[in-house]
Amino acid sequence: MPTGVGALDLPGLAEIRAAHARIADFVHRTPVITCASIDAEVGASLHFKCEHLQKVGAFKARGACNAVFSLPDDVAQRGVVTHSSGNHGAALAWAAARRRIPAWVVMPENAPQVKQDNVRRFGARIRLCAPTVAAREAACAEVERETGAKLVHPFDDPSVIAGQGTAALELIEAVPDLDVVVAPCGGGGLLSGTSIAIGAASARTRVMGAEPANADDAARSFASGRLEPLAGTTTIADGLRTSLSPRTLAAIRAHVAAIRTCSEEGIVRAMRMTFERMKQVVEPSAAVPLAALLEDPAAVRGLRVGVILSGGNVDLDRLPWLPH
């Protein structure tokens, strides 16, 4: 039964379980790993869900795959479109290729070549636009009008949220007795799906969001109960530079216990620690939950904590601890 909040359509545990069955043949059931030396540092027992090892290198494969495979045949055959130059764009291109339907990805003209290549290698078409929100939305609408392609929003979509929630479902199945689960928060798709899944599947487990202090719109919106604008987005966590939507705010207000923020230095430190101690390559956004825990370990001392490592797509020529 959907856990709609007011008029906003949100998935419930049943939809997340259905999503899990729908995408199971396409995505990885990623491992959960632990690290004794990071546990000692935080003073808690951490269980990292490895979505950086997911298809296309990020949890976004789950939501995109569920959205694409939820479409009725007649809609699907006209294709899908989105406006994300990051992991969701690549994930939608990948998912569309799995269903053998066309995909368009709208990107700003100044998007780095590597991001364009990442979308093209799955056969998606790229539509370049001016680097503004208005131009992006106009280009997207144009593709929809011209082709009949269905828009798959990066996070403001119930089927995307249901897909993202499947990572938490696997995590709580692998480690049933968690006290807390922490997920990073940008637009809130992952955090919404995680909090709905955990809230329904493991009542004793609290869900926490984590975001950069430099992009703390979710923490402020969570506190005030209304959408707070995101002014400057200077964080290195490039996956978390977006604001919540009314839908994700509603889910988060209903199911999340707290949202923690962390400093930019803390993100770099946590990212480097993940490379050095866990030998895992993660992107800055994926290091945000660990950064928040390291900056306030008292919040989880002695607890069993699940942490979602959200992605591993980082520019290895520009690692943030190196001079540039």
Place this chain on the structure above:
Amino acid sequence: MPTGVGALDLPGLAEIRAAHARIADFVHRTPVITCASIDAEVGASLHFKCEHLQKVGAFKARGACNAVFSLPDDVAQRGVVTHSSGNHGAALAWAAARRRIPAWVVMPENAPQVKQDNVRRFGARIRLCAPTVAAREAACAEVERETGAKLVHPFDDPSVIAGQGTAALELIEAVPDLDVVVAPCGGGGLLSGTSIAIGAASARTRVMGAEPANADDAARSFASGRLEPLAGTTTIADGLRTSLSPRTLAAIRAHVAAIRTCSEEGIVRAMRMTFERMKQVVEPSAAVPLAALLEDPAAVRGLRVGVILSGGNVDLDRLPWLPH
């Protein structure tokens, strides 16, 4: 039954199985991972044994642990000593701490602080010496004389070789139908143990060694049948800058099918590919087998190949693809 070659004492499968039982409570049974995009690149099906996720970040934990726990109580209580500033030094310090016995590690005065710290954090004592082979051996002998500590050589030791062979044993249990297993070769401890284990446990599986062309003493010794000296050691694969011993040469000549070499550029490329596609942090030495496969994929085309990722201890400030 030991597979002694001439007068040289070498472990057999029974000793490797005994080692596996002896160390099982202390080391990780590391995962075996795959990567579709690297498979496509090589044209083979690769199965990576993740020893970079092992205790102390390298397979060396296995050999050191087996050596330490094989000692009779009266010998063990006087402690252990070695002369390796790399992974074996840290592994011996770690293993000694597990058995609660003292350990000394002889290091050149110019050893980087990070390597000294890596040994000290397990409680081992460091004995600094001049940066020459003679000074190192003299310092080691001095510690042995003063303390009665037992020398645990990095590779020229049957119990160390038996311990290193346990990684291959786990690999072939996890993926029984491998055509080839490739391990890097420095002093030859890992390759000896791997080839003895695989030769006895899986007769149809060939074992290949891989080493940098810039440190190709094992390939030359393998071809000629006698120890060929290692002249310059300019390779970035710092774990592979040592030569074989008579013991490891004997094992390798008896059980290894071929030794492949690779270029320095190939090592950097394979290391970066492992970060980028597999999201795994490995040290240059661990990338050598993949580098050899990428430079001569015809040798394994269409085959099922096991690859030992030997370690992940790399200086993240000096990644070799970055300018310095």
